[in-house]
Amino acid sequence: MSRLGMAIDTRKCVGCMDCVVACxxxxxxxxxxxxxxxxxxxxGSFPNLTMQIRTERCNHCxxxxxxxxxxxxxxxxxxxxxVVLVDxxxxxxxxxxxxxxxxxxxxxxxxxxADKCTFCIHRVENGEDPACVSVCPTYCMHFGDLDDPNxxxxxxxxxxKSSVQHPAAGTKPNIFYLE
Amino acid sequence: xxxxxxxxxxxxxxxGLGAAAAVSxxxxxxxxxxxxxxKTGKGKGIEKIPTTCDICFxxxxxxxxxxxxxxxxxxxxxxxxxxxxxxxxxxxxxIGAHFDKDRLKSPLxxxxxxxxxxxxxxxxxxxxxxIAEKMNKIKxxxxxxxxxxxxxxxxxxxxxxxxxxxxxxxxxxxSFAQCRGPRDVGFELTFGxxxxxxxxxxxxxxxxxxLIGSHLGENMHNTQVQEFSRFIENKGTLIVVxxxxxxxxxxxxxxxxxxxxxxxxLILAWMNxxxxxxxxxxxxxxxxxxxxxxxxxxxxxxxPEWAYIQTGIDPEIIRATAIEMAKNKPRTLVHPGRHTxxxxxxxxxxxxxxxxxxxxxxxxxxxxxxxxxxxxIPNYPYPxxxxxxxxxxxxxGKKYPFASETxxxxxxxxxxxxxxxxxxxxxxxxxxxxQALPDREETIKAIQNLDLMVVVDVVPSEIAGWADVVLPExxxxxxxxxxxxxxxxxxxxxxxxxxxSSPGDTKPNWWIARELAIKLGLGHYYPWTNIExxxxxxxxxxxxxxxxxxxxxxxxxxxxxxxxxDGIEPVFYTPSGKIEFYSPxxxxxxxxxxxxxxxxxxxxxxxxxxxxxxxxxxTFSRTQSNHLLSDLYEENEVWVNxxxxxxxxxxxxxxxxxxxTYGVKSEPVKVKVTERIRPDCVFLVxxxxxxxxxxxxxxxxxxxxxxxxxxxxxxxxxxGTGLNNNFVTFEEA
Numbered sequence: 001m002s003r004l005g006m007a008i009d010t011r012k013c014v015g016c017m018d019c020v021v022a023c024x025x026x027x028x029x030x031x032x033x034x035x036x037x038x039x040x041x042x043x044g045s046f047p048n049l050t051m052q053i054r055t056e057r058c059n060h061c062x063x064x065x066x067x068x069x070x071x072x073x074x075x076x077x078x079x080x081x082x083v084v085l086v087d088x089x090x091x092x093x094x095x096x097x098x099x100x101x102x103x104x105x106x107x108x109x110x111x112x113x114a115d116k117c118t119f120c121i122h123r124v125e126n127g128e129d130p131a132c133v134s135v136c137p138t139y140c141m142h143f144g145d146l147d148d149p150n151x152x153x154x155x156x157x158x159x160x161k162s163s164v165q166h167p168a169a170g171t172k173p174n175i176f177y178l179e
Numbered sequence: 180x181x182x183x184x185x186x187x188x189x190x191x192x193x194x195g196l197g198a199a200a201a202v203s204x205x206x207x208x209x210x211x212x213x214x215x216x217x218k219t220g221k222g223k224g225i226e227k228i229p230t231t232c233d234i235c236f237x238x239x240x241x242x243x244x245x246x247x248x249x250x251x252x253x254x255x256x257x258x259x260x261x262x263x264x265x266x267x268x269x270x271x272x273x274i275g276a277h278f279d280k281d282r283l284k285s286p287l288x289x290x291x292x293x294x295x296x297x298x299x300x301x302x303x304x305x306x307x308x309x310i311a312e313k314m315n316k317i318k319x320x321x322x323x324x325x326x327x328x329x330x331x332x333x334x335x336x337x338x339x340x341x342x343x344x345x346x347x348x349x350x351x352x353x354s355f356a357q358c359r360g361p362r363d364v365g366f367e368l369t370f371g372x373x374x375x376x377x378x379x380x381x382x383x384x385x386x387x388x389x390l391i392g393s394h395l396g397e398n399m400h401n402t403q404v405q406e407f408s409r410f411i412e413n414k415g416t417l418i419v420v421x422x423x424x425x426x427x428x429x430x431x432x433x434x435x436x437x438x439x440x441x442x443x444x445l446i447l448a449w450m451n452x453x454x455x456x457x458x459x460x461x462x463x464x465x466x467x468x469x470x471x472x473x474x475x476x477x478x479x480x481x482x483p484e485w486a487y488i489q490t491g492i493d494p495e496i497i498r499a500t501a502i503e504m505a506k507n508k509p510r511t512l513v514h515p516g517r518h519t520x521x522x523x524x525x526x527x528x529x530x531x532x533x534x535x536x537x538x539x540x541x542x543x544x545x546x547x548x549x550x551x552x553x554x555x556i557p558n559y560p561y562p563x564x565x566x567x568x569x570x571x572x573x574x575x576g577k578k579y580p581f582a583s584e585t586x587x588x589x590x591x592x593x594x595x596x597x598x599x600x601x602x603x604x605x606x607x608x609x610x611x612x613x614q615a616l617p618d619r620e621e622t623i624k625a626i627q628n629l630d631l632m633v634v635v636d637v638v639p640s641e642i643a644g645w646a647d648v649v650l651p652e653x654x655x656x657x658x659x660x661x662x663x664x665x666x667x668x669x670x671x672x673x674x675x676x677x678x679x680s681s682p683g684d685t686k687p688n689w690w691i692a693r694e695l696a697i698k699l700g701l702g703h704y705y706p707w708t709n710i711e712x713x714x715x716x717x718x719x720x721x722x723x724x725x726x727x728x729x730x731x732x733x734x735x736x737x738x739x740x741x742x743x744x745d746g747i748e749p750v751f752y753t754p755s756g757k758i759e760f761y762s763p764x765x766x767x768x769x770x771x772x773x774x775x776x777x778x779x780x781x782x783x784x785x786x787x788x789x790x791x792x793x794x795x796x797x798t799f800s801r802t803q804s805n806h807l808l809s810d811l812y813e814e815n816e817v818w819v820n821x822x823x824x825x826x827x828x829x830x831x832x833x834x835x836x837x838x839x840t841y842g843v844k845s846e847p848v849k850v851k852v853t854e855r856i857r858p859d860c861v862f863l864v865x866x867x868x869x870x871x872x873x874x875x876x877x878x879x880x881x882x883x884x885x886x887x888x889x890x891x892x893x894x895x896x897x898x899g900t901g902l903n904n905n906f907v908t909f910e911e912a
Contacts, residue, residue: 012408014396014426016795017811018268024807025252025274031806042424046820046854047436051429135254137265137401138408 002145003062004081004119005174006133007156008055012140015040015053019132019141026120026131030110035117036132052179055132055141058105058117059165059173060084066097066106075114081145082174083121088113102169119143146174223247229256229732231663231675233655234269234276235798236332236354237377238663239401240733241266241273243656243678250274250656250679258733260402260669261377267399268796268811275807276654277679281874282638282804283651284683293626296644296872303686303694306648311698313631313647314345317603323347324569326604326631327590331615333675334652335608336661337692338635342606343564344696344704348571349602351585353615356899362519364581364897365529368762370542371752373583374515375551377667381742382406382514384546387416387507389500391442391532393516396426399795400517402667416507418500420445422790423818423862424855433500439788439860439903440522440779441490446531447776448486448494449501451478453538458505460540467749468537470761470772477761477773489776508539510546518793523892523901524777526581530762531774537758543749549741551666554734556721559713561704575599579898580768586898587616594625604631608688609652613641614800614866617888617900635691638804639873651685653677658687659710662717670736674714674728689713770896779904783840786906787823788860791884800866803877814881816851818862824852827909834912837861839887839905846870847912848882861907 015038023035036057043050060083067075067084074090075097077083086097086106091113098106098114109115120130124143128134133141144153153176156162162176226245231238232253240259244251253273257264266273276282286306287298301309317325323346328338331352339350354360354376363373374380382388383406395407411417411430419431420442428434437445453459454475464471483494483501504511513535519525533542541547573589574582575598594602605626616622626632626645634646643649652658660675677687693705707713715725728734740746753759766772782788796802796811803809817837819829829835831852837845846868856862867881885902892901 011430012411014404014407014795016268016396016399016404018266018271018795020811021268021272021796021807022252024810025271028251031810034810042854044854046857047424047434049424049429049434049854051424051426051855053426053429135265135271137267137399137404138396139405139412140408 001147002081003147003174004083004124004143005060005146005153005176007142007153007162007176007178009140009142009178010052010054011178012138013053013055014138016137018135018137019055022131022135023117026123027118033107033109033115035115054177056103056165057132057175058084059103059171059175060117060119062172062174063170065100065102065171069096069100071096078121080121080125081119083119083124085118085121086114086116102166102171103173228676228678229674229730230656230678231660231673231732232262232266232270232273233332233334233660233675234273234802235400237261237401238333238665238673239266239270240673241270242732243274245679250277256732258731258735259673260667260671260735261665262401263405265401265405267401267404269399269798269802269808270401272796272805272807272811274656275805276637277656278806279638279804280806281876282654282683283636283643283649283685285651286684287649289647293632293647294623294645298649303684306650307691307694307698310631310633310648310695314604314699317630318346321601321603322567322569323565324349324567324572324600325602326606327351327572327594327602328606328608329353329587329590329610329612330608331610333663334655334660334688337689338606338608340561340704341692341696341699341701344701345699346565346567348567349573349585349590351573351587351590353587353610353612355584356586356588356897357520357615357617357902358518360520360582360584360897361525361894361899362515362517362529364526364583366515366533367583368526368581368765369530369533369537369753369759374548375666377402377665378515378517379548379551380512380514381546381549382512383409385410385415385510385512386546387418387504387511389418389420389504389511389513390427391420391446391514391516392521393514394421394425394427394792397795398517398793416503418503422857422860423792433496433503435492435496435500436857438489438491438857439790441776443524443528443531443774444481444486444489444776445492445497446528446535447478447481447774448483448497449504450531450535450538451481452483452498452501453505454478456502456505458502459538460508463509463540464538467751467758469753469755469757469759470763474534474760474773481776489778504539509541509544511539512536512541512547513539520894520899521901521903522779523894523899523904525899525901526894526896527771527774534760534774537760542758543743543747545742545744549668550747552668552670552736552739552741553664553666554670554672554721554736556662556664556672556717556723559707559717561706569600572600572602574898579894579896582897587612588893588900589898591616591621591625594628595621603629605629605633607632607634607642607646609636609801611640611642611800613645614869614883614885617885617891617902619886635688638801639871640800641869641871641874644871644873650691651683652691653681653685653687657681657685659689660687661689662714668741669738672723672728672734674732676729782859782906786840786908788903789837789839789863789884789887789905789907790860790903791863791865794864797864797866800869803866803869803880804874806876809876812864814849815864815867816849817882818851818853818856820856820858821852821854823858824850829909836910836912837882837887837907838910839889839907841889843887843889844910845882845887846879
C-alpha cells in the first residue's frame, strides 16, 4: 500500500498563489472557485513579528469524516495511494462532506457535486507531480509516498520539524508543513 | 491574525445565489473556445507549442497546451534558463488574457471629445490611413521629431523602427524615469555598467543577501524568486530593510523597520562600520578602486549612532548587520532593487548600494553580480534612419546630465510647453501612462495639446480612453514578436509565436508597424513581408536555424565565464577605468562625488506617507481584467497599522478614501488592518482604481496610488520621479 502526501517547506513558500492558478487551469475550475489556497499567519506586534505562509488544500486524510458521512458512497478512498476522491455521478450535493471537513477543503461545484483537490490523480497516475507541485517557483512543495521510508517526502518529514493542520480533529492528515 | 486568500470561494460557497452567478459568468468562455475551434480547425488531442510569456517583461520561455484545439494551460519551458520550466502565477494565469471579455476587438476612432470614451469601430485600413495622414501633416508643419512613442516591452520594437524611419528619436519607456533608471545610473557611475534586465544578480550563490525595499516573492520576477528560494534552502543570511514587514522580511534573520526615505543614512553607516573596522575586501578595493581615501574620509562621520537618529535603527543592529555582510564577503549581495524611483534622490542612494557592494568585492564575483552572456545575432540590415537636426526633446540642455535613456516626463513637459520644440503626436504601445506616470492632470494636459494620439494595446486601458485611434493588438498567445535575446547567466534566444487565433479583428504589432510604415511611404524600411522572413534572415546570419527555434522555443549557445574567478577580465567602463568610490564626473557636474544623506520630507500632521508595491499576481495595471488573476486578487486594500486603525476606529474591510495633501481623493478602498507596516505610512498594491469605462471588470476596483502622486521631486542626476513622496489622510468613502 502507498499513502500519497505532501511535505511543504514553509520557509520557502512566498504565498504567490501560483499553485492556486495552476490548479484552476489544470483542472478547468469554474470562475470564483479554488481547490487550494494560501493562508498567512502572523503573530507578534510590529516590528517583532513572525509569519508563516502555507499553501493549503484537502489533506487526503487517513481517517476521513468526509467519506464516513457520505450517504451515497460518492466520497471514497481511491485504490491508488489512498487519495480521497468524489465520484461526481454518485454525488447528490447534500453538503454533508463539506460540513464534516475540518479544513474547509470542499465546495459545491456549480454543476451540483462536491468538489475538492484530487492530488491531480490524472497526472499522478501517469507518474507526474500534481500541477501545484510542479509549477511552484520556490520548489517548496514535495509530493510522494509517505509509507515509503526512502521517499523524499518521508525523509523530509523524518528529518525536519513539521506539523499538520488541526491534529486534534483526529483525521490523520497527509500534508505536512515543514518549519 | 490569519488571512486566507480565497475570499470569493468562501463567499460563494456560503450563498446559493453566488454559485448561480458564477455559472453564467463562465458561459462566454466556452463560446469563445468554440469560435476559435471553428476558425482554426484544430484537431483532437493535446498539442504543445513553445512560446515566450509576455505577462511581464521577464520573457520566460513557456509551453502552451491546447486540448482538442482549445487553449487549456501554459507551463514553463524546461529548456528556458529564465523559467526553468516553472512560470510565475501571472504567467500560469496568462491564458486568461486570451479569454478576457473586455479585450479590444476592432480598431476604434474617437467619436466625441478626447477622454469621453465614445467610439466608432473602423477597419484597419481606415484607422491606419487616418494615423498616416495626421503623421504626415505633423511632419510637414513641425518636423518628424514632433511625434513621440511611449513603449513598454519587446513588442514595441517594430513600432520603434517605424518611428525612427519616420525621423523621430523620441522613444521613451516608463521603465527608466519611473522605475529602474536611478539604479542603472548609480551603478553605471560606479562600475561603468548598469545592472540591466534581468538583473545580473547571483542570488542563488550568495551567502548573505540584503534586500532594501525590494520585496521578492511579492515582486514576482521569476528567476529571482527561484534563486531566492535556493538561497533560503542553502541557509544564507537574509537582511531585509523595509518600512513594511514584507514576505521576504518574514524569512529574514534581521528585519530593519526603517523610517521611509532614510535608506542612504543606513547604507552610509554600514559602509562606515565596514571601512572603520577594516572589514572590506582590501585586495579588491586596492586593485580595482579609485578614490577610496577621499571616500573613506567623507563617510567617516556617518556612524551607526548618527544613522540611528535618521533611520530609527538600533546602532548595534547596524553594526551587527554590517559585520554579517563583511563576514560573508565576497558572497554578500546587496540587491540593487528594480523599481527604485522613490524619493527624487535615488541615483545617489543606488550609488551608495553600488559602493557597499564594491567594498564587499561582490561585483563580478560568484554570489554577487555576474557579467551577462548573450548570443550575438546581427540586426536586420535596414536602410539608415534619417538624422534630423533636432536631438531628443526630453532633456533640453542636458538638464539631467546622467540620464542614460529617454525621460517620459520630459516628453510630457515638452508636449505641454512646446519647448525645446513642439510635440504634436503620441503613439503609446502597451503602457498605461495614466497609472505609470505621476501627476495625472499633467498627462491629460499634454494629451489635450496633441494633434494625434494613438494607443496600441490588447485591452482598453485607461490611456486608450484618451486616444484618437485605438489599435487592438493580438495577445502574446496569438502573435509573433521580435526575437528575445536576453543577456543572462547562459546565452540563449527565445521565440514568441502564436499558439491560437485571436477571437477578434486584432493584429500583431509587427504587422501594424509595417502597414503604418507603408502608408507613410516608408515601405522600403520593411524589405520583408512576413516576420518569419525577418527571423530567418537574422538567425541565418548568425548560423542558427529558425526551424529549430520554432520547434524548441529556445536555442542555447555555448556557456561562457560570467565571473572574475572564472576568467572574466575585470573591466570598468568609468572615466578612470576603475570602480569610482569618489566620482570626479559627479563633482564636475556639481553633485556630491560620494553619496550624502538628504533628510526626507516629514509627514504633515495627521498625514501618513503613501508607499506602494507589487502583488505577485498582477503586472502594473495590465492584468486586472484577466479573470484567472483577478480571481486571486480582485482589488487592492490599503494597509494600515493596527494602532492607527484603532485610533480611527477602522476594522479590516471598512471602506475609506485616501486624500493627499493637495486634496486629491482616491476611489473607495478597503482597509487592511495589519501589524505588518510602520504606523507612519500606508501601503497600496499598484495598478488598481482603474477608470476605463470599457474595461468593465476592473472599473473603480480598489484605489490608485498613482492618482495620489503629485509634485513628485525629480532626481537631479537623471530625471527620475520620486514616487514615495506623497502623504495621505483618511476620508469617508
